[in-house]
Amino acid sequence: MIYIKLFLVFFKIGLFSIGGGLATIPFLQEIVWKYGWITSQDLLDMIAISESTPGPIGINTATFVGYKTAGALGGIIATIGIVTPSLIIITIIAHYFGKINEKPIVQAGFYGLRPAVIGLIGAAAFEVAKVSLFNIDAFLKTHSISTLFNIKAIVLFGIILYLMKKYKRHPIIYLIGAAIVGIIFKY
Amino acid sequence: MRELLELFIVFARIGGFTFGGGYAMLPIIQEEVVEKRGWATEEEVIDYYAIGQCTPGIIAVNTATFIGYKLRGIVGAIFATLGMVFPSVVIITIIATFFTHFQDYKVVQHAFGGIRVAVVALILNAIVKMWDKSVKDYIGVLIFVISFVIVAFMHISPIVVIVASAIAGIIIQGRRAGIK
Known part of the structure; x- marks a missing residue:
């Protein structure tokens, strides 16, 4: 099912892109080659639009690819996919951070x-x-x-x-x- | 519930006015989170940025999650994160539905020409505000200059800078403690 696949692909991007929105671009290129959900031209347009709209670039491109692939719900699911690893990892770090930050x-x-x-x-x-x-x-x-x-x-x-x-x-x-x-x- | 809703709304406002990468949202975080609401101190925000930079995910989202967790635990983290991404989802969905070449519109290009100038001024102002609390002595100034130069001119990954500066801090402070 396309929604589950979208979620998993963007979960992976969220998990492996370290250091800002532009770090997601190589993974988005992989989407072009591997899944064919979008074309290279689509990707270039999406990056340009993501840079000319409010919001973090990484989130904007996730919403965009999700939308192009599976409509408005696809956009929402791709976005939730890309932020879920952050949510898990940062929650764990924040939990321990309160205990060690005075050391x-x-x-x-x-x-x-x-x-x-x-x-x-x-x-x-x-x-x-x-x-x-x-x-x-x-x-x-x-x-x-x-x-x-x-x-x-x-x-x-x-x-x-x-x-x-x-x-x-x-x-x-x-x-x-x-x-x-x-x-x-x-x- | 009211505080959770406030978390969502504040981070939606931050997400809706972040132009560029995660660093561009710093001035609004300072205003909304540090100065107006006292949800975190300047130092904490810098620490969250450092952690957000070298952990997986998007820095802006990582920072939002961190502040949300600090205030209201896991539920707070979820509300702050959803708030942060909400404007993107709405705006991009509208653009993707109605505009095929949004970035080619002259009015958009001109607006962004102006916005980028304001972003530079706002970030500079944010740096001035954070300076005293982050740069404590001449070694701090040296670390600032080195990290600025190697990221701005040599295009070395910020992650390298973060890790190296933390190690440098531990070594320098360790030596000072040893001397005392």
Whole structure:
């Protein structure tokens, strides 16, 4: 039955993809080759759409493949499949975490971990900045500094930083505001 | 029951406004979970991210599950996780049903052009807020710089960074304890 198969395939993806949504892509490619539920072109489109809609990319692609394969219920089942391993594994870890997190060795580990996580978050911001604030690709072609900066984006960036410092509103306000500015001024 | 419903709604709001990977949701987690409700501290959220990064599954979901479990046990974990994925399921189902080339619409591209700029600003702001609690001394600054550079420029897996930095922390703190 297709629903059980969908659940199992996405359960496997949830179990073996470590480190974020893009880690699921090789497994999705396997779906193209092995099961033929979707084509390579479908997969490319799905990744593009998943990146242009809210929600974690890994979840968006799971819902999408499930939907294409077996309709709305398929989308729900694929999504439940991909999160079930997380639910089990994290629940076990969270259960023991409360008991061991005060131990000196664990605290020492987190002393090294926390700045590293901040570095990872910084790297994630840098990835987004590369395609929004800067035009790295154009710069590499022309080697002209004037093409490196996306002036329109940097102006908006400065305005948002200023407003955040001054008003400290909910992040959602800035996201919606930036989307509206993006549409009006064709970002 | 009311708290479970709140867990679901808060994580649905977080899922509905996460643009990009799990790290993009950090500013909203800070606002909703840490500052407004006190469900977790800044340090705990960072610790959950570290664990979520090197365990199977999607980081955003792992973090939601962790916070849900902390508040209300297994049922809390399930409600937070379902909340996190709910907007994706609804939005993607609608798009898959009605739009064949959603990402090609000019209005979508322009909106995302603006959103990406806001995402960079929001993440930077989140980092500034977390800095004091995560980076305690010059060794912390060094670990931050190294992990940023090797992930941003050398494209080494974040899992390697997480494992190596934890080992480094244990060795450095162990030596300090030995000296004392």
